[in-house]
Amino acid sequence: MSTDNAGAGESGTMPRQPLPPAGGFTAEDIGRYDHVTRLPSRVQCLEQLAADLDGIAYSGRPRTLVLVTLAEAQHFNGILRALGHAFSEDFIRAGAQRVIECLDAGVTVYNVSVLSFAFVVDNDGRYPPEHTARSIATHFTDPVMVQDIPIQTAAGVGLVALDAGFTAPAEALRAALTAAQDSRSSHHPFSYYNPGSDAAQRRAFQLLTDLPEALEADDQFTLHFQPRVSFADRLSHSVEALIRWQHPRLGWISPAEFIPLVETTALIRPLTALVLETAIRRLSRWQDAGRDLGISVNVSPRNLTEPEFLGRLHGWLERYGVDPRRLELEFTEGAVSPDNARTLETLRQVRALGMTVAIDDFGSGYSNMAYLTRIPADVVKIDKSFVLDLDSGEQARFLVGKINNLAHGLGFRVVAEGIETATAYEFLEGIGCDEGQGFHLARPMPDDQLDAWLVR
Template identity: 40%
Template sequence: MIDERTEAARLDALRMLDLLDTPPSESFDRITRMAAQLFRLPIAAVSLTDFDRQWFKSRVGVSHTGLPREKAPCALVAESRDCLVVPDLLTDARYHDSPLAGSGARFYAGAPLLTREGFGLGAMCVVGPEPRAATPEEMAALADLAAMVMAQIELQHAFGRVDPLSGMPNRIQFLEDLEDMARDRPPGEPRIAVLIDLASPERLSAAVRVMGSVYLDDMIRLAGRILRAAMPAGCKAYHVAATQFAFVAPPDLAEPGCTVAMRRMLDRLAEVASPHLMAGLAAGLAPFRLGETAPRDVLRTAHGAAQDARGSEGRIGIHSSAQDAAHRRRFGLLQDFAQALERPDELRLVFQPRIDLASGACRGGEALLRWRHPALGEVSPGEFMPLVEQTSMARPATAWVLEAAMRQLAAWREAGLDLQLSVNVSAANLAERDLPGRVLDGLRRHRLSPDCLELEVTESTVMEDAGQALAVLEALAGAGIRLAIDDFGTGHSSLSYLQRLPAQVVKIDQSFMRGLMSDDRKQALVSTMILLSHDLGYEVVAEGVEDAEVRDFLVAASCNEAQGYLFARPMAAGDFLAWRQAHADGEADRHRQARQPRLAVPGERRPGRAVQAGSPVG
């Protein structure tokens, strides 16, 4: 009687080796020929015991590739994991009516093919047409040949094509099998690649930290067994990354049917796996045509579809060419930006003036990074900067901007201009303990005083690691560098942190300026933010001011400074100086005109003296 659990584990071990229905191999055939020569018999085979058949991985003197498992001597060898000798099949009660005896065979001898875990995969067997005995020396030699077969199996299994943890063919094998499929199947045949991802990188890291790598290894092995058992007929599952498995759906399984099948598979995985780890379970479907899509692109698009599906209710994503193009553009921009940092003609700074609302004077501006891509032209900073700030390039990018800004400030100082520039820094920069030292070193090299530089940080940036960020900001502030809280009102900081920040300036985000004059609640909110900031000791700068009505409202609300298209767009250094001089001349003219008395026109009714909301207050 076969134990079902043991047999299931044995079959799983057999399938892990990926030997069934594979092409002939000279390395196995050589051992099979040695067995036939040793026993001086015409028939020898390496037999693998599948669920319902005996399949020959290698054979000599046999035309067929397998036999039914029922009453096959090799099946008993695999089940018993011991050598078996049948001197005469016709007189043996177990096998006298077996297909082997019916084909004219009389003698059988077999030695088990045993895995390191003790599972019997099949047998190294010899068969003869006449009854005979087998000496102990012959059976010992046959057992040695069986061990040689297993050594060859393990060698092929481990030779860069099988994942050692799951025992499943790996990514390299998946790519090669896709190439073979494109050669063997009709060209252009539509197929669907499926990628299953057990966990997001964040959940994977948390699981390893809490439960250890051994727990994760067990989960991957369990998932591998479930997937192998659930594979549609004719499909092979691959372990293509740490927590990712892939397969190619059968040609008759279209997208709707594949989606249904995948949902059942994901539900099965979710039932048996850790809720914490499998909460990020997702699958991606990537339709493609054989021979028309490179295997690496097939795997890449399936991976992308799985990542897009993560967090969605259905947990299954289907490849979108539009989303794929967007992802590829973002990835390309990151690669190209690293090169742009080393080239002299792609990156540049532009400068947007900041206006003192009380006097109308421009005392400085904000330095903004611009990128002219050699192929794509101007790339918006709103597109590339969020990508850069999430990578290790945040440090060199900020270093580039700081150096360029200080160099420009030094040039202006030599020309007799006393200006202040503000520069944005990211969350990654606030994690750099040496940032204050590097900034001060740059100021010394360019012979600049610390108060000519202002660093802008967002609320969210500080909150990512408040303790570390506050330490860096306090060091900067202690060195005399001005600090500003950028995009105020859009983050998630608490007042307790806000009052602890060693900043001098709060910059109200431009989103609050849009539609301000038609929204009473937004006006009340902006007025309150200005009042609160003043009470906490901050100066207030409004960003994104585009019309005079908004400026007048800010003046009435006692906002200190503003910047935006109403005053000037960001411009190159030379244009900034020309604009500043013209703006200063214009402000001087307006002040002179405001001080001149207005002559009365006979018969004109003179109103009482009042200051209009839009006029500068001097």
């Protein structure tokens, strides 16, 4: 087979390895070579890995699989949308050329996915795999020139020792991709495969995969309620609704684990809808029982962009006959931009319907006091990181006192989160904070335990 110089990328030379004929692919070539780079495909890579794994098992000669990803998928999609398919293909070819320039002529590079290239090197001590990986990472610190346009990208480089117990070629390749993703996320030139990190990524993927089914079920998601206690009369007039997930195979899943995952996807919308309707239904029961209690619910900024959000919310309030003044919507400080006109208008309409709006985790986001003057809200919740430091830090006491005074001066009610000691409680009571919540007062609990706690 001959070497083809057409479309080689930034240097004008093609990879130093066998390629299919320049005239086109034969029937046998289809599926075995990538049509953009003309490099051997994932099929051939898996064949080679199978031979390498068998050879290692027989001879014990160590070898290392190296996988390079040219860019994050989101970055590449931006290039594709802005500059088109032809430019994107040139970018891939130029990236392949950069990888090959760092390798000996005898190393075969495989195009294993659109943005990923893999190859195997010997651990013979002459050029350690780490040396090769670092060389590739360094080679990508400069922009990739494509049609005279510099494209800055961050390559991820992952390494897998093939004598580490792998028996399936596809599993070794997947492990190398995981390591490359770890390299990019840690901003390190390269990363070796880490089973712990891999397990965490697979668990995260499993949770997102299982979430739609969980939303349809009636026995996986429940609400727990954490009382907010008034410093004035030491009674609870409101609770915060907190979601809990009982996974049928994995058991209890902490919201600290699954909520950040869900917030990166469109699934946050139906999940928030589930929490809101369940909370409003619970408000209805309390209202019918004559209990004067409100509920605060965390809502994602994604929900504020839904055209039907307000209508659906108003519909639930009417269906269950709930006084809107009993419902409070919480938004984290860093998640709601005061420059987003659409978001601000939705918040104004929420308040116009009679509900209250709370700024959650205040102090952890913009940390800009002018923020308070631009967000239509009623309540400021001081971030628990400040409250947790009240026992030991004068600086925390100073900041909490200033936030409390400023928020009161602007007409907000102030709630302190994360009260875990009597010392913190007494300080907050002393500065005139309105309400508090935290383990010192009450832990989150299911509704039957909440009823008993309220009676006590």
